[in-house]
Amino acid sequence: MGRQLAVAFVATALGACAHAPARPDMHPANRGDASWHAVEQPDTVHYQLALGEVSSGGKPLARVTPAYPASRLQACVPVVDVIAKLIVDTSGKVTEVRPGDADxxxxxxxxxxxxxxxxxxxxxxxxxxxxxxxxxxxxxxxxVDSRTEPFSLDYVFRFTCHSGRARVSVDDQAAAG
Incomplete structure (x- = not known):
């Protein structure tokens, strides 16, 4: 019974990590709504959990929406998607942001x-x-044992502009790798 409970707990915890609800934080420079979109790149590596291991955490607690670049506002490019890998340390702080290869x-x-x-x-x-x-x-x-681990998540940041009005958005939809 205890083992079945542990297995059910593992499945529930992993499923909960897979989808985080979007809670946008607006940057004052933006005029519009914001949301977040995490993606899984083909080279994403996931932690392999051993039997009896359960992962938790890895969810965003505080997010800041990027400001639409003022130098590009006059050009008002309709849509610009930027892929960025956020590297997160064991305390939950983003320590590095890497652009996607093409970006x-x-x-x-x-x-x-x-x-x-x-x-x-x-x-x-x-x-x-x-x-x-x-x-x-x-x-x-x-x-019997607990540890914190660093992780990374890939996000698509969408910058849009229509008639001189800018908007930046990002949506959650993937697990930590």
């Missing part, structure tokens, strides 16, 4: 990448914790 090579995206980096470095996440559960002789489950 890094595009000179026209540099102002959008800079805006994305500036905002994303202020994001905070619930630390990713991995607990190892085991059952005792009575079948009672308990945590």
């Amino acid at each position: 890094a090579a595009a000179p026209g995206l540099r102002p959008f990448l800079a805006a994305t980096r500036e905002a994303a470095l202020r994001w905070r996440f619930d630390p990713l914790q991995i607990d190892h559960w085991s059952a005792d002789a009575n079948g009672e489950s308990h945590v």
